[in-house]
Each structure stands twice: as structure tokens, then as C-alpha cells.
Amino acid sequence: MYTTIDFQTKKDLKNAVKNGTTVRVFQPGPFGGTEPTEGEITLEGPHYPKAHTWYARAVLKNGKIISVK
Numbered sequence: 001m002y003t004t005i006d007f008q009t010k011k012d013l014k015n016a017v018k019n020g021t022t023v024r025v026f027q028p029g030p031f032g033g034t035e036p037t038e039g040e041i042t043l044e045g046p047h048y049p050k051a052h053t054w055y056a057r058a059v060l061k062n063g064k065i066i067s068v069k
Contacts, residue, residue, distance in 0.1 A: 001027050001041055001042065002026055002027075002044065002047055003024070004026060006047045008045070008046050008053075009053075009054055013045070013054075013068055014056075014068045017065050024064060025043065025060065025065065035063075037060060037063040038062075039060060040057060040059050041057070041060060043056045043057075056068050056069060
């Protein structure tokens with residue numbers, strides 16, 4: 001699953017969430033549209049076609065990321 005913002009590093013994602021930026025998620029391809037809005041998820045980045053260089057676990061609440069591990 002990807003974030004709506006194409007973060008180049010996990011640190012950038014963590015800082016954005018910490019600073020109050022609204023970050024949502026999406027699933028590309030044929031599985032899109034079924035993204036959860038609550039609970040823990042796995043993220044990867046940066047977006048395809050760039051090589052994925054980071055992975056993270058995040059917690060969603062009301063469709064927004066509220067914390068990143």
C-alpha cells in the first residue's frame with residue numbers, strides 16, 4: 001500500500017505525520033478501492049516505478065495515518 005504523498009524516505013513520512021500533515025493511503029492496481037480506514041497497515045515507498053527503499057507499519061484512524069513505526 002502507498003501513501004497519497006510520494007515520500008522518498010520513511011523519515012519524511014514520520015515527520016509529516018508528526019507535524020500534522022494529513023496523509024492517506026491507496027492500493028494501486030486492480031486491488032484499489034478496498035483500502036481500510038481503521039487499524040494497522042503496511043506501507044512501501046517510494047512509489048513505483050522507483051525501487052522501494054523503505055517499508056513501514058502505520059496506524060489508520062478515519063482513513064488518515066496517525067502513527068508510523
